[in-house]
Amino acid sequence: MDDHLKDKKIATRAVHSGRVPNDGTNSVTTPIYPSSTYRMAFPGDESGHVYSRWSNPTRNALERSLASLENGSHAYAFASGMAAVSAVMNLLKSGDHVVAVEDLYGGTHRLFEKLLGNFGINFSYVDGRAPSDFEKAAKDNTRLFWIETPTNPLLRLIDIQAVAERGHARDILTVVDNTFATPFLQQPLELGADIVHHSLSKYLGGHCDIIGGALIVRDETLAERLFFNQYAVGAQLGPFESWLVLRGIKTLPVRMERHCENARKIARYLESVDLVEKVHFPGLDSGRLPNAMKGPGGMVSFLVKADFEQVKAFVTSTQLFVLAESLGGVESLINHPASMTHASIPREVREPRGIGDGLIRLSVGLEDADDLIADLKQAFEALRRQLVAR
Numbered sequence: 001m002d003d004h005l006k007d008k009k010i011a012t013r014a015v016h017s018g019r020v021p022n023d024g025t026n027s028v029t030t031p032i033y034p035s036s037t038y039r040m041a042f043p044g045d046e047s048g049h050v051y052s053r054w055s056n057p058t059r060n061a062l063e064r065s066l067a068s069l070e071n072g073s074h075a076y077a078f079a080s081g082m083a084a085v086s087a088v089m090n091l092l093k094s095g096d097h098v099v100a101v102e103d104l105y106g107g108t109h110r111l112f113e114k115l116l117g118n119f120g121i122n123f124s125y126v127d128g129r130a131p132s133d134f135e136k137a138a139k140d141n142t143r144l145f146w147i148e149t150p151t152n153p154l155l156r157l158i159d160i161q162a163v164a165e166r167g168h169a170r171d172i173l174t175v176v177d178n179t180f181a182t183p184f185l186q187q188p189l190e191l192g193a194d195i196v197h198h199s200l201s202k203y204l205g206g207h208c209d210i211i212g213g214a215l216i217v218r219d220e221t222l223a224e225r226l227f228f229n230q231y232a233v234g235a236q237l238g239p240f241e242s243w244l245v246l247r248g249i250k251t252l253p254v255r256m257e258r259h260c261e262n263a264r265k266i267a268r269y270l271e272s273v274d275l276v277e278k279v280h281f282p283g284l285d286s287g288r289l290p291n292a293m294k295g296p297g298g299m300v301s302f303l304v305k306a307d308f309e310q311v312k313a314f315v316t317s318t319q320l321f322v323l324a325e326s327l328g329g330v331e332s333l334i335n336h337p338a339s340m341t342h343a344s345i346p347r348e349v350r351e352p353r354g355i356g357d358g359l360i361r362l363s364v365g366l367e368d369a370d371d372l373i374a375d376l377k378q379a380f381e382a383l384r385r386q387l388v389a390r
């Protein structure tokens with residue numbers, strides 16, 4: 001339906017994809033269709049929408065838009081990012097094995113370890129910066145390679161193309177959680193990935209006002225299996241949330257440009273602060289971004305030379321950066337992984353992985369970069385006074 005957009009650039013597709021066919025109102029924007037069920041012309045008529053667990057015009061409009069942005073053929077929208085992860089895992093059966101990056105979103109790790117283990121699915125975790133890590137950890141029963149790139153919270157980059165090639169050689173599907181990069185910066189299907197995952201709650205929604213998730217594919221068989229999962233399980237996204245994400249997507253390219261620009265300025269500033277031991281930001285050392293990423297993204301992590309209590313005080317002393325979980329909204333957020341997003345990982349496991357008590361993660365928003373830097377400066381000054389007082 002969005003065939004006329006095939007040769008268009010992503011900024012054009014973000015604005016024009018996911019319109020509903022004219023419903024008689026000449027509405028320019030896609031309407032919200034809350035109907036759960038639809039009138040049939042005769043018993044068993046399935047020529048149109050039947051029931052909104054199968055299909056809903058607003059959700060389908062969002063799904064077409066997501067497919068267009070990721071250069072896929074089909075997309076499925078779910079009630080949360082985790083519901084979408086779960087739909088992928090429902091492709092597996094007892095006895096199957098998955099290799100995942102170890103620097104993984106906490107909720108995904110929890111689902112893998114605390115729930116799917118009960119169903120006889122097994123997981124191995126690898127650093128993943130060397131694509132051969134995946135190959136080495138693969139077994140005869142490995143069915144999936146699970147990648148996040150940039151990773152969370154250390155913002156490491158994984159070579160999607162190299163991992164997907166290794167997967168295809170062994171009939172293993174490669175899934176890429178593209179939440180941090182967004183299709184504006186990286187399109188994993190173009191690099192050979194089989195399934196793209198998104199938490200729509202982050203950059204795609206873009207305003208910290210919805211929870212949603214999505215899967216995007218190119219392969220027809222995989223699409224059918226995921227669609228079956230979506231309607232059989234029933235964790236799809238509602239029409240109002242679908243509409244909010246459609247609205248968010250229209251500004252995704254402009255927002256991402258600004259997120260990247262602000263994050264780059266903040267990463268450079270942090271590098272100049274003597275209380276900062278290390279800054280994690282894609283491409284900061286080399287100035288180059290490998291793996292076909294078009295920009296560094298809006299996330300920055302850094303290690304502060306201070307103890308647990310001092311770092312906890314630091315994250316509450318910013319005024320513009322809001323202390324909160326999540327990311328990808330217009331407002332800047334600050335997060336202390338050791339006591340927030342990654343608190344469920346035991347210290348002896350997270351510390352060797354680089355998630356120490358001094359690590360702070362920023363989701364850089366769309367405010368003026370100078371104001372954001374001034375906010376961090378005053379927080380560092382407060383920390384310095386504390387360190388001197390001791």
Ligand SMILES: *Cc1c(COP(=O)(O)O)cnc(C)c1O
Binds near residue numbers: 108177180201211
């Ligand atoms: C937030 C997030 C998820 C989970 O999505 P929800 O919408 O919170 O369920 C998965 N992966 C990544 C990388 C995330 O940031």
